[in-house]
Amino acid sequence: MNNNLPLIPYPNNVEIFENKNQIKFSEISFEKAENIFQEDEYEIKIIDGKISVKFSDEQGKFYAEKTLLQLKNSEEKIPDCIIKDKPQFSYRGFMLDPCRHFLTVDEIKKIIDAAAYLKMNVFHWHLSDDQGFRIESKKFPLLNEIGSHRKNSLFGRTNEGKPHGGFFTQEEIKDVVKYCGERHIEVIPEIDLPGHTIAIIASYPELSCKKEKIDVCMKQGIFPEILCAGNEKVYEFIFELLDEIIPLFPSQYFHIGGDEVPRKNWKNCECCNRKLREENLRNFDELQGYFMNRIESFLSSRNKTPIMWNDTLKSGKINSKTTVIQHWLHDKKIMEDFISDGGKYIESDFFHFYSDYPYHMTPLKKVYSFSAEKSKNLLGVETPAWSEYIRNFDKLSYMLFPRICAVAEIGWTKNENKNYKRFYENLKYLYPYFKSQEINPADLKLVNPNTLKRLGGTIKYWCSKR
Ligand SMILES: [Zn+2]
Structure with missing residues (x-):
């Protein structure tokens, strides 16, 4: 020892x-x-x-x-x-994505228990994406009848060849929120807007610019089918939906995505062009800013603070006093401007915190090496585990553990008290507990491949079936 x-x-x-x-x-x-x-x-x-x-x-x-x-x-x-x-940061989170591949409540609870064992305190629950809408709506039942199911899964080069679906009932959501509460974990829901909304559009095609009937998405990627930002009915729909979901989550935060929003369909849409003129917006980037700010005002009126992915800052005019940004990729300059304006943010740097990429790309040591400097703007850190290629709980366990342990320590332990050798040595003491939760973490001998293996593994990852 x-x-x-x-x-x-x-x-x-x-x-x-x-x-x-x-x-x-x-x-x-x-x-x-x-x-x-x-x-x-x-x-x-x-x-x-x-x-x-x-x-x-x-x-x-x-x-x-x-x-x-x-x-x-x-x-x-x-x-x-x-x-x-006591912890260094007040926000120590993990994100699960049951949209691409569904997770049961029991599976989610296993991860929650393990996260509580690591003193993490935020569960970011990604509940809506192109490939599935995963929360029960009584006001908009087609979101579940149509939006919660897809005909097939064709992520990467793998054809799963079978339908995939599921959603959490409101009772299940309440149960998970209560379960987390007993473990001092806050649950932050995410309804990703206005992009990553094909499951919503498949259910209610009139909410898109083209108003065409489309299928719930079966592939990974960024797609042009997004919500129309010029149609007032879209805002009415969102506000009604949020009013149904908000009471299920006591957290002060509500994540509204804002990432990866192609402007193509907006540019060709009469409604969106009219909105641009009416609101004196200079371009379609600003139209996204307008869209996000409308939702921000609505959430404020419900005493909620929105969280948005940092892509949103490209659309300008985001209120740094009332919005929290989750940083994941690029845009160093725009982020710095937001921070110097007093904005608060959560760090989920793609190259360190994304647990869905293989250990060849993001070895454990690299995760741990991230230096989160204490500042009044930085709320804390979070590891997202996107599930395009995480098709089941076993794979999720393998990808998230032990990297989530490194994120937990970055969030809790001050930089001067961090020590990689000690951290790595201590992991073996946690493994029996994880295994008792039916979580099978990656073998400790495999989580830090050498340079040659990293290079080979990364090439293999991008060229092979995923
Ligand atoms: Zn439009």
Whole structure:
């Protein structure tokens, strides 16, 4: 153990003493000390094998319990020590995408439990995309009858040759939100707008510019069929839909996507052109800004803060005071402008945090190497696991674990307290717990391929069947 404790994420203040006693995990004294400790903070003292815990609030207590559980599960002899700990960032998230390939509630709960074990506190639930609409709507039943099912799946060069579908009932959503709440995890839903909406358009073709009947999408990619930004009926539809979904999620945030929006159909649409003139917009980029801001105002009126992918900033005029940006790709300059204007953001850098790319492209060590600098603008970090090529729970387990552990530690542990060697050594203590959750993480020998293997593997990935 080399004078480190078997913990991930590693605590921010640790004092380790010489003596090792048999620890009685069944006899712990808890004391609430809200005046001494800050939000989420806790202190564990292990002296002569006896454990005493002080905590600030229920989260602090929960995190102390997770720390003790990890110590116990390690089956190592734990030295006397004092741990005084709180997270670096208030946002430590993971994103699941049941749109491309569906996940059951039971599968999602397994990931939630594992994330709670890592003291993560945000589950970003991507619920609508081109390939499927995944939340029950009673107001718009065709979203489920048509939009939740596709005829086939043709992602990459793989033809699955069978229909694929499913959606979460509102009761299931409430159940998952409650399950997360008991684990101090906030659930942020995402309805991706105005792009990535083919499942919505397949259900209600009148919401697109061309108003043509199309199928729920069967492939991966970026497609020109998006919601019409010039048609007032589209806004009415969105507001009604959001009003149905908002009460299911207590989070202050609501993710509305805004990524990958081709302007092609807008340019050829009479309605969109009219809107451009009426609103004195200079171009179709600004039309997206107009669209996002309409939804932002609506969400504000419902006391919700929208989160948008950073692509949205290209459409200008995004209110940095009322919108949170999730950064994933490019646009360093535009991001800097948004931040210097006081904007808040979540870091999901594509090259470090995307858990759906193979270990050849994003090795564990590379994930861990990301240095998230504490600032008042950065809320925290999140790992997305998109599922175009993650076709089942086993693959999801393999891709997300152990990279999610690195993201958890980046979110919790200050840069000066990070240590890759210690982190990597400690992973073996977590694996039995993950396996007890039926999560099969990637073999630790395979998560950091050497340069040659990385190059070969990356070429193979892009050229082969995925
Ligand atoms: Zn249009």
